[in-house]
Amino acid sequence: MTLTTTLPLVGGRDEKPQQTQKPRKKHAKLFHKKTRTGCQRCRARRVKCDEVKPICNNCTRLDLDCGYGHSAATKNSKPNSPASSTPPGGGDGVPDSDGLIQLAETKARRKLELELFYHYSIETGPSIGTEESSQYFLGPFMCRAALQSDSVLYAVCMLSALHKAHKSGFTEPHYMDHCSTYLNLTLHSHHEHVANLNADNVDFSCLTSSALRAYGYYRLQNRPLRPYTSPVEWLRMSNTSNILFRKAVALAEKRPESVSSKIMAEITQHLQEKWRLEYLNELIHLLRRQEPHELEEEWDEGVYTVYTRTLSCLGWAWKHRFDKDPPSGMSRRLYLFPMIVDHRFVSFVEEARPRALVILAHYFVLLAIHRSFWYVGDCGLREAAAIAAELPLEWQGMLIGPMEILKDPSKLCRVSEHES
Numbered sequence: 001m002t003l004t005t006t007l008p009l010v011g012g013r014d015e016k017p018q019q020t021q022k023p024r025k026k027h028a029k030l031f032h033k034k035t036r037t038g039c040q041r042c043r044a045r046r047v048k049c050d051e052v053k054p055i056c057n058n059c060t061r062l063d064l065d066c067g068y069g070h071s072a073a074t075k076n077s078k079p080n081s082p083a084s085s086t087p088p089g090g091g092d093g094v095p096d097s098d099g100l101i102q103l104a105e106t107k108a109r110r111k112l113e114l115e116l117f118y119h120y121s122i123e124t125g126p127s128i129g130t131e132e133s134s135q136y137f138l139g140p141f142m143c144r145a146a147l148q149s150d151s152v153l154y155a156v157c158m159l160s161a162l163h164k165a166h167k168s169g170f171t172e173p174h175y176m177d178h179c180s181t182y183l184n185l186t187l188h189s190h191h192e193h194v195a196n197l198n199a200d201n202v203d204f205s206c207l208t209s210s211a212l213r214a215y216g217y218y219r220l221q222n223r224p225l226r227p228y229t230s231p232v233e234w235l236r237m238s239n240t241s242n243i244l245f246r247k248a249v250a251l252a253e254k255r256p257e258s259v260s261s262k263i264m265a266e267i268t269q270h271l272q273e274k275w276r277l278e279y280l281n282e283l284i285h286l287l288r289r290q291e292p293h294e295l296e297e298e299w300d301e302g303v304y305t306v307y308t309r310t311l312s313c314l315g316w317a318w319k320h321r322f323d324k325d326p327p328s329g330m331s332r333r334l335y336l337f338p339m340i341v342d343h344r345f346v347s348f349v350e351e352a353r354p355r356a357l358v359i360l361a362h363y364f365v366l367l368a369i370h371r372s373f374w375y376v377g378d379c380g381l382r383e384a385a386a387i388a389a390e391l392p393l394e395w396q397g398m399l400i401g402p403m404e405i406l407k408d409p410s411k412l413c414r415v416s417e418h419e420s
Contacts, residue, residue, distance in 0.1 A: 040195070052236040103185070112178065113157055117146065120160035127163070127374060128214055130331035130415060137262075138214075142207055149204035151189035155211035158182035162218060166374055183215065194244060202251045203258050209241045213339070220379035225386040230357070232350045238338035239346055245339075277308075279315030286311060286359060286398060293394040297355065302344075310345045310359055313337050317366050321405075326413040331370065337363055354395040361387040365405040369412050381409060 038049030039056045050057045103109055121143050129135030146153040158179055165175035190208045193201045216234050223231070248261075255261055287307060289295055317333050320326055348356035364387070367380030384402050391399065405412060 050236075052233065052240060057236060113153070116157040116160040116164075116178070116182075117143070117153075119164060120156045124156075124160045124163040128159070130335065130370060130373065131328070134332070137207070138210060142211075145204055145207050149189075149201070149208075151186060151193055151208045152204050152211075154182045154186040154189060155208045158186050159211055159214060162215065163374065166218075186212065197244075197247055197251065199251050199255065199258075202248045205244060206248055209244055213238055213241060213335070214375050217379060218375040218377075220383065221377045225382060228386045228390040230349045230352065230360070231383065232346060235338050235341070235346045235349060239341065239343055241339045276312035276315065279319060280308065280312050282315040282318045283311045283359075283362065286355070286362070288398075291394065293354075293392070297353065303348075306342045306344045306348065307355065307359070309342045313341055314359070314363055314366065318362065318401075321366060321369070321413060322411055323413045326369070326415060330413070331415050334363075334367055334369065354392060355398075357387050357391055358395060358398045361391075361399060361402045365402040365409075365412075368405065368409050369415055371409070372414065381406065 038051055039059060042049035042056060042058055047058060121139075125139035125142060126135060128138045142152065142156060146156045161175045161179035161182060165172065165179060168175065170176065186208060190205065190212070193205045193208070197205060216237055220231060220234060253261075287304070289299065313333075314337065317330060320330060345356060345359075349360055361384045364380040364384040367376065368378070368384075370376040371378055371380065385406055388396070388399055388403060388406065
């Protein structure tokens with residue numbers, strides 16, 4: 001049925017208007033790109049979501065529960081791609097209306113997941129943990145949890161496929177396809193857990209978050225560095241894990257045997273700011289404000305506090321960076337840094353503030369302690385060198401420490417997967 005709208009003629013059909021009016025100019029419409037991948041909270045509030053996962057920046061700032069709908073899949077299967085349209089098992093999956101692969105229960109899928117699960121239990125899991133405690137959580141405990149939770153199972157398959165692709169020198173591209181697909185599934189399932197965090201799923205959420213952070217380090221190895229852009233997405237993803245783990249503490253108080261409770265017992269000391277501040281003097285020179293360019297930067301008590309808290313996260317590790325036999329906890333502190341760093345520091349990095357980049361370069365050269373781990377590799381040295389090349393000349397004097405390590409990384413203490 002066609003609806004016809006008749007517009008009345010002004011002055012009648014035979015009446016000529018005395019004055020012809022110029023058509024009124026129409027203001028250009030402002031079109032805003034809509035997205036279906038923002039978090040449900042931001043979409044309900046009709047505000048722009050930065051889509052940081054597992055908890056976006058808006059929900060972090062307002063301390064709101066953050067939940068995502070289905071993540072859109074992409075066709076790119078490179079390590080930097082968060083999803084893939086290739087289902088495991090050679091076409092056994094069907095994308096839903098949002099592009100998420102729905103896996104069918106097939107023989108091919110079962111064989112693939114058994115292969116990936118076995119590889120994780122034998123090789124991938126033992127190769128991820130940097131210390132005895134983390135080897136247990138990311139090894140046997142992770143495997144047992146995968147039998148109870150889809151998000152943990154998908155995370156195990158994702159890391160296992162990535163490890164297989166890495167070991168093959170990427171000569172077997174189908175493993176990166178599987179990695180991308182299982183990453184998509186991991187994120188979707190993990191978001192549902194985080195949005196409805198409770199005592200039953202908190203352990204699974206903590207384990208999945210740890211797996212995603214390991215994947216995040218791997219992505220740093222492959223990202224382009226020219227022109228240099230700070231790894232803000234990686235920092236925010238890691239930083240939001242802090243909120244998850246702190247919520248986990250409250251849920252785990254009545255369950256001391258839970259994995260989240262045991263993980264928090266391992267890292268509680270490193271979350272205590274009072275203890276960390278004892279080692280601030282190791283990097284206190286990075287708070288210097290004497291030169292004209294240092295006096296010109298934005299500065300107040302709040303900025304000073306952000307830098308102080310950030311440096312306190314690095315002081316202890318910086319003190320022991322050249323020890324031949326590094327003390328226990330070195331690895332844990334380095335992996336916790338992006339998780340516990342002040343969230344305003346992440347904003348300073350995004351704004352490319354020189355002092356923030358200087359501090360970040362100090363962290364990345366320390367990360368080279370773990371360069372023998374396959375998922376870390378040389379990402380720390382690459383990032384530090386890229387920051388040094390980007391930093392304005394007048395700020396280069398604050399990079400003496402990192403430049404010393406960049407010239408000869410062998411001076412650093414070294415933690416290998418065989419020694420940990």
